[in-house]
Amino acid sequence: MEDKITELKNTARQLRINTLKAITNAGGGHYGGSLSTIEILTVLYFDVMKVSPKKPDDYDRDRLVLSKGHAGPVLYTALAMRGYFPLSDLKDLDKPLSNFPKHVDRLKLKGIDVSTGALGQGLSIACGMAISLKQQKKGNFVYVVLGDGELNSGQIWEAAMAASKYGLDNIIAIVDRNKLQIDGLTEDIMPLEPLKDKWAAFGWDVSEADGHDVASLRDAIYAAQKSNGKPSVIIVKTIKGCGISFMEGKCQWHSGNIDENQYKKCLQELGDGI
Amino acid sequence: MPSGARRRYIEMNTEFKQCAATYGTVLTELAKDNPDIFVVEADLMKASGTRTFMEAFPDRHINVGVAEQNLVGIAAGLAAMDRIPFACTMANFISQRACDQVTISVALNKFNVKLVGCYAGLSQEKNGATHISIMDIAIMRCLPNMKVIVPSDHRELADVLDFASKDTGPLYLRMPRVLPEKLFDSSYKFSFDKGYQINAGSDLTIISNGISSYVTVEALDELKKENIDARLIHLPVVKPVDTDLILKAAIETGAIITVEDHSVYGGLGGLVSEIVSENRSAMVARIGLKDMFGLTANLDFQLNYFGISVENIVKTAKNILIKKKNT
Numbered sequence: 001m002e003d004k005i006t007e008l009k010n011t012a013r014q015l016r017i018n019t020l021k022a023i024t025n026a027g028g029g030h031y032g033g034s035l036s037t038i039e040i041l042t043v044l045y046f047d048v049m050k051v052s053p054k055k056p057d058d059y060d061r062d063r064l065v066l067s068k069g070h071a072g073p074v075l076y077t078a079l080a081m082r083g084y085f086p087l088s089d090l091k092d093l094d095k096p097l098s099n100f101p102k103h104v105d106r107l108k109l110k111g112i113d114v115s116t117g118a119l120g121q122g123l124s125i126a127c128g129m130a131i132s133l134k135q136q137k138k139g140n141f142v143y144v145v146l147g148d149g150e151l152n153s154g155q156i157w158e159a160a161m162a163a164s165k166y167g168l169d170n171i172i173a174i175v176d177r178n179k180l181q182i183d184g185l186t187e188d189i190m191p192l193e194p195l196k197d198k199w200a201a202f203g204w205d206v207s208e209a210d211g212h213d214v215a216s217l218r219d220a221i222y223a224a225q226k227s228n229g230k231p232s233v234i235i236v237k238t239i240k241g242c243g244i245s246f247m248e249g250k251c252q253w254h255s256g257n258i259d260e261n262q263y264k265k266c267l268q269e270l271g272d273g274i
Numbered sequence: 275m276p277s278g279a280r281r282r283y284i285e286m287n288t289e290f291k292q293c294a295a296t297y298g299t300v301l302t303e304l305a306k307d308n309p310d311i312f313v314v315e316a317d318l319m320k321a322s323g324t325r326t327f328m329e330a331f332p333d334r335h336i337n338v339g340v341a342e343q344n345l346v347g348i349a350a351g352l353a354a355m356d357r358i359p360f361a362c363t364m365a366n367f368i369s370q371r372a373c374d375q376v377t378i379s380v381a382l383n384k385f386n387v388k389l390v391g392c393y394a395g396l397s398q399e400k401n402g403a404t405h406i407s408i409m410d411i412a413i414m415r416c417l418p419n420m421k422v423i424v425p426s427d428h429r430e431l432a433d434v435l436d437f438a439s440k441d442t443g444p445l446y447l448r449m450p451r452v453l454p455e456k457l458f459d460s461s462y463k464f465s466f467d468k469g470y471q472i473n474a475g476s477d478l479t480i481i482s483n484g485i486s487s488y489v490t491v492e493a494l495d496e497l498k499k500e501n502i503d504a505r506l507i508h509l510p511v512v513k514p515v516d517t518d519l520i521l522k523a524a525i526e527t528g529a530i531i532t533v534e535d536h537s538v539y540g541g542l543g544g545l546v547s548e549i550v551s552e553n554r555s556a557m558v559a560r561i562g563l564k565d566m567f568g569l570t571a572n573l574d575f576q577l578n579y580f581g582i583s584v585e586n587i588v589k590t591a592k593n594i595l596i597k598k599k600n601t
Contacts, residue, residue: 124350
């Protein structure tokens, strides 16, 4: 167990470095919301999800809907590190006509289950997937990564009601609760709290985890898999821009670019090359 | 003038039949042989007629309540699992309320979702402006990867449903509340690739689909009485459209009238104008809604009000022939 946690921590560290490099190479992008999802995607792709880069189209696989599609660079990097394609392909991020557009496109790349980018739509799609899996009596899970800002969207709550109605205990939603959205603090722009109570009132099993502690995330996801008859949501406390001192907790780093000196500082802080 | 007869048909529903009957029955039949067909509803089973489907296949019938964005999203998720969802709600809601979900969750993803806009166009009748879809065809036609089909009678509707269940990719079916049970003779069979020339003619061409084809078929006799030799084309597939048939009509008749219970901006009128103007010189007159919302009125009143009538088609034909002669 200790070995697994250490391995996941190392993977997360490398995923953070590689993601930062990919975004910087593309001339900047969504640093903040990408860096807050690093541990979430690490635990999903390197521990809990039943997927195989050798059989990316295997019907009996778990699915991921990255509803906060702007964290695409993390998903690309995780897939590359998981062996879906070479890490060097990430040089094409954001390049015209490449297979790595800013928001993930399932038609361009094996391993992407759903093209996302317009916020608020992922949970409904996950519901459709989960309904199908249940109807076929398959035991796979559908994981959904939601931004907290996108919880402003009404469609999320339409989907939350449907997941509850249809008893979709094969959905595990993970809310990246970094408490920031483009214009400022989520609680200033459109307050979400009491968020746990909201999900619970919609009929969901609710838990919390530390979004930058792989052990905490892992425990929460495995516990959510045991939910019976109710969909699960894990509200994970994260830091937007996590790992980079000058980005952490600052909403202006939702999207941006960095200069050469800042880049060096980032790599130094992340311990690249150590 | 047969408009009195038409009025009676519509009001008495003798010739016109609720599309819900065919939609529900045909999908239930198709689903017997195809275990992947799902029905997704948004609290409008009465309008779509899928209660029989729900009773036959309860685990393949999803009802999301009054939540059209979720309707489309859930259908997209089903399609992501290689299932074949038919998602139906009123044409205005599926094209307008859920427009971004149709765009991103369905069209961009190229998911195999069948979007069905029921109670489409003026067939909403007294529900009026809030419910009458006047831009669903224009919206759907703009979306990459989206096929758009507008059938005109129940036999064709059944054929389109069968086609949709076997075809792959996003598709929009515009389904009015009522359609004639059988508008075309038995030789006609729906073809995805071809428009249907109902009548050969050389003076001008009339192009229509949906409920308007019922009116244009009726107009043929009146045009004959006026010694106008009209070609009549029924164009159920708006996208991808049978461009050759339209251009042939433009070349051979030099004048085209489009008729639709939809905005002429971006609808059939817009479509035909685009094709003709890019390729040939021909007059195009567009009958339909011009910068107006639908009304609270019965179908017959609305069709007449917006000029989708035998009288207006004859009048428009006379005008366009004068213009054609003078150019």
